[in-house]
Amino acid sequence: MKSYRKELVFNVPSRRGFINITDQVQACVDESGIKEGLVLVNAMHITASVFINDDESGLHHDFEVWLEKLAPEKPYSQYRHNDFEDNADAHLKRQIMGREVVVAITHGRLDFGPWEQIF
Amino acid sequence: MKSYRKELVFNVPSRRGFINITDQVQACVDESGIKEGLVLVNAMHITASVFINDDESGLHHDFEVWLEKLAPEKPYSQYRHNDFEDNADAHLKRQIMGREVVVAITHGRLDFGPWEQIF
Amino acid sequence: MKSYRKELVFNVPSRRGFINITDQVQACVDESGIKEGLVLVNAMHITASVFINDDESGLHHDFEVWLEKLAPEKPYSQYRHNDFEDNADAHLKRQIMGREVVVAITHGRLDFGPWEQIF
Numbered sequence: 001m002k003s004y005r006k007e008l009v010f011n012v013p014s015r016r017g018f019i020n021i022t023d024q025v026q027a028c029v030d031e032s033g034i035k036e037g038l039v040l041v042n043a044m045h046i047t048a049s050v051f052i053n054d055d056e057s058g059l060h061h062d063f064e065v066w067l068e069k070l071a072p073e074k075p076y077s078q079y080r081h082n083d084f085e086d087n088a089d090a091h092l093k094r095q096i097m098g099r100e101v102v103v104a105i106t107h108g109r110l111d112f113g114p115w116e117q118i119f
Numbered sequence: 120m121k122s123y124r125k126e127l128v129f130n131v132p133s134r135r136g137f138i139n140i141t142d143q144v145q146a147c148v149d150e151s152g153i154k155e156g157l158v159l160v161n162a163m164h165i166t167a168s169v170f171i172n173d174d175e176s177g178l179h180h181d182f183e184v185w186l187e188k189l190a191p192e193k194p195y196s197q198y199r200h201n202d203f204e205d206n207a208d209a210h211l212k213r214q215i216m217g218r219e220v221v222v223a224i225t226h227g228r229l230d231f232g233p234w235e236q237i238f
Numbered sequence: 239m240k241s242y243r244k245e246l247v248f249n250v251p252s253r254r255g256f257i258n259i260t261d262q263v264q265a266c267v268d269e270s271g272i273k274e275g276l277v278l279v280n281a282m283h284i285t286a287s288v289f290i291n292d293d294e295s296g297l298h299h300d301f302e303v304w305l306e307k308l309a310p311e312k313p314y315s316q317y318r319h320n321d322f323e324d325n326a327d328a329h330l331k332r333q334i335m336g337r338e339v340v341v342a343i344t345h346g347r348l349d350f351g352p353w354e355q356i357f
Contacts, residue, residue: 001120001239003274005344024341036122039157040276040340045352046292052218053210053238054165058199062207063214066190078298088300092289095301095334096214099290100219102340106124113163120239146245155241157278171337172329173284177318181326181334185309215333221340223245232282 004032007044014091020049022118025103028031035108040054041118042100047090049097055117067093070098124150134192135209137179140169141237144222145229154227155203160237161219168216174236186212204228242270245282254328256298259288260356263341265347273346279356280338284320287335292334293355305331 006028010019025041041050053059072078079088101118103110110118112113120147125147129138144160160169171203172178174193190211198207223230244266249277263279278289291297309330310316317326339356342349350354 001275005274005342005349033254036124037120038157038276040342042342042350044338044354046290046351046353051214052165052175053213054200056200056203058202059207059210062200062211064199066211070189070308078154079300081292081300082292083296084294091297092300092304094291095289095336098214098217098336101338102161102219104124104159112161113165115165116163153301155243156239157276171284172332173319175322177321178326178329181319181330185330189308199345217333217336221280221338223243223278223280230243231280232284234284236283238323 002032002034002037004028004034006031014103016064016067018063018119020055020117020119021084022110024116026105029105029108029110034105039110040100041103043094044047047087049094049098049099050101050118052101052112052116054105054115055119063097065095070096085119121148121151121153121156123153124137125150135186136184137238139236139238141229142236148224148227148229150215153224154190156224158222158224158229159219159221162213163180166206166213166214169220170216171222171231171235173234174238182209182216186215189215204213239274240270240272242266242272254302254305255310256301256357258293258355258357260348263356267343267346267348272343274282275343277341277343277348278338279341281332285325285332287332287337288339289335289348290339290341290356292353293357301335305334308334309331 043050059073072087076082081088162169190208192208195201200207281288309327311327314320319326
């Protein structure tokens with residue numbers, strides 16, 4: 001079985017943000033030369049997510065508002081984990097949004113729906 | 120490595136619904152001839168989910184009520200995404216329920232718990 | 239393609255609990271002799287989750303409080319599924335926490351971030 005691994009690094013200037021990484025993932029698939037198989041795309045940190053959804057700025061605003069409702073950042077004192085850090089909410093938000101995606105590769109292309117993008 | 124791809128199409132008559140696709144997925148595995156490996160089952164649209172849970176109608180009712188509590192469909196005006204469409208809630212619900220499942224294939228069978236069914 | 243399957247059994251003395259299974263999963267990878275590939279780690283029951291996050295007791299307390307807020311165990315009468323059992327909340331909580339994780343194996347090691355642990 002052929003395998004290929006690549007680490008991509010992203011700097012998010014604000015506390016939370018959405019980065020469309022679809023093109024970079026497709027570029028990795030291209031580099032790998034793999035035509036049929038699976039690509040695993042996972043965050044390498046416990047407060048980050050990789051997920052597949054729409055690249056629409058209104059929706060990303062909705063995600064931000066919704067995640068703050070389900071797992072609010074503040075007050076920090078509501079979380080015991082924040083005795084060490086101030087990012088307990090990010091650990092929770094990651095459970096909603098997910099750590100990883102697995103995408104099929106077909107004829108060398110990411111094989112998903114027309115509006116699906118990887119973030 | 121052997122690979123096999125099949126697209127299954129389902130029409131849901133109502134806005135939301137649960138379809139047990141376990142038998143169709145097992146039929147795909149049978150067609151593939153693969154005895155040991157992994158099957159990726161993913162939705163091809165950003166407002167749909169594939170998940171594994173119990174096929175019990177009371178629980179599906181509970182899921183419906185619960186998802187409406189966590190990510191209500193209405194009022195539409197609460198979501199910016201709905202300036203374009205009316206389905207922002209479906210994008211959020213999909214994050215809770217998940218986009219895809221990966222299931223082991225062992226001796227040609229979907230290898231999961233006795234009550235696990237794919238929806 | 240090489241494949242390896244192992245079933246691990248855990249007994250949780252209380253209704254809910256967190257068990258760090260990272261070392262057992264790495265031991266399975268060692269036994270398999272697989273150096274590059276993917277490991278699928280999934281729960282075999284519809285009321286259990288496998289997820290990757292931090293092994294910090296304060297955070298686990300936060301998860302417990304948060305999951306009870308999003309999908310309360312009681313009153314049992316709020317869920318139709320509880321006409322059969324009393325575990326509807328566990329089915330919902332599993333959707334938040336996830337059923338499975340897929341982790342890359344690189345040079346024979348679980349390939350994830352420094353604080354990532356499998357539960």
